[in-house]
Amino acid sequence: MPRIQWSRQFFRLHRITGLAAGIMLLLISITGSMLVFTDEIDHAMYAHAWHVSPHATSRTLQEQLKDARKALPGNPYLFFVRLPQAPDESSILRAEYSATDKVYIFLDPYTGSILQQYSNTAHFTGFIMYLHFSLLSGSTGATIVLITGIGLFLSVLTGLFVYRHAIGKVLRFRQALEWNNRTRRWRNLHRILGVWALLFNLLISITGFLMEIKVLDAWKNTQTGYTGIPFRGEFEPLLAKAAAAIPGFRATGLRPPRKVGDPVKIPGHAHEAAFFGEYASSVSIDEKGAVKRKVDFSKASFSDKLNSAVAPLHFGNYGGIILKIIYSFLALTPGILSISGFLVWYRRKFIIGKKGRLT
Template sequence: MKKRTKRAFSIHHWSGLIAGIFILAISLSGVILVFDDKIDEVIYESHAQLGAPAQALRIDKSIGWVRAENQGWDIRVPALPASSDKALLYELRQGQLRRWLFVHPETGKKLSTVEQAHNRFSYVVLNLHYNLLSGTPGKVAVLLVGLALLLLTVTGFLLYRKSVLKVLTFRQRVSLKSRRSLLSSLHRVVGVWALAFNLLMCVTGLSLAITVVNAALKGGTKEVSVPEITASVDAAMAEAGTTYPDFEITYLRFPVNAEGQVQLLGRLRSDPSYYGRFYSKIPLDYETGELGQPFFLSEQPLLDRFLTALHPIHFGDFAGLPVKLLYAFFGLMPALLSISGSLLWFCRRQGKPVKTTRAAKVIR
């Protein structure tokens, strides 16, 4: 074995052993998060379903009492109702705490409350994926695991580069001769097929992890005091639709202090789907109702567009079900590689002959 290959094998070996269990957790949680919106939709269907279709969406009917009854909470509307028979959802945030309010979109009447929305399944899985359920230390650990996965991907390519063409043309098969050959060939085949996807997840995931760690290290949560919204949000949304007909509002974020603004977040319908659903925005003065200068992602420098697109690309939420299923399939590959790599190491350990010590030789 050449010196360079030995070095690559050593890095691959130890990176896999140290980070394997964490890669397994992040891989499986990532697969679940591909479908997080659908999971929430199914679990909370009874909260979101209206008895009769609403005739209009009127944010002004509810934002006043939502603010008054939830002082100290960051107020958002993470998605506008998908159809006229769905409730309007307010998500309230206070640090890691989450509270959901389901409201009638037309009358503004409270329908139901999920007090501990931070305990819902998809959010727990999200925290596992982002911080291993360990706060800031976990966020740093996830960043390091991402670097380890990048090392594993690069060294794996160096080790199996001669097998890439054979695997992709189905000339390299999984061997069933022995348990060790089964694990070795399976690890090789899965690794080659997952190479491009793993590299994509590494680049996009590291971008996210750096952002998350940077935000966590900057300090504690700022005090939230949402000011009274005296302007008509409904009128502003209608004006935005008239002034910028290509702009689709998908998300509302209300100011957390008197210096802030209401943010009408969304996307241009002409944008490519990988720009995401809410990375363009139009600010709104909460007192006068005047719309500010819009920020459209498609008009930003290439580097800014690239870095922003990494986020929706990482989670696969920029396209429909076929792409999500593809993400889920390839998302299982790091988990499978982690398991097969660990079992392969165990088999090699078992297969090694026990060395006779020098003292034992002397006694004989």
């Protein structure tokens, strides 16, 4: 096939994938841009729930679990999402009724009182997250988002070929926007944004694809592991054993057994890079206090570290506010590119094409 025909085929594929995913990309871009600031939004909306007045002693973790369970219907699987890391922090627990039905509880560790309670989709960022990954439509919506992500990936790759001669010009700031030129404004905007956001959109499409696969996998198992079972031991001695198992380990959460015979899993961190978050390392201990498994993430394999890097790279929550602002802006580019791409196509198809037919 002649080279010019190859170019036309790539351009056609770029146009089709971009237009087909356009509306979805706009929605995912807007919600993704908002999710960059999940922590800041949640802290602002529920400031009263994150901090407490310190007392001399706190209630045991078993007592806190009982306090939280009293506020819940049924017998869901209940665990500590976050243990207090400072004397003035609350305990955060999550009750799981199913893969899609979860309730978060903020609890005063000194008094056992409930400071805040909401379901996974009944608070602002939870709703946006659910919309972003599944369009509020469960596995069907997640599949649509997955296909959209593939469309973005193909659009970026074909765009790299279509605009290969313009990349150097754009990066050297020699591509003018020409906003006053009605013929070129949208084409040039599309080209400039596409080039500058190229690597970011590749990153977002790949990490988003991997995360969406995990979301779909979670919907496959919606029946088991969502009922609380009795635990006869005390959790505080297990925290001490976990700290001794890995040098420098600090527990940040606690997961009681899901099934009879399972160990207690204590996630935390042990001086690994902050990029990987506060839950990368973990120690699993049975009721008798025997360490069954430990993961010192500072010694993890490259593949394990790469897998843990997926979520931070996708959401940009591993840096300060400046990085988040940059991520938030770049997260809008797929939506903007879908709009500008549509306008470029519309102009060629219905305006320029119509003028050509008239002449």
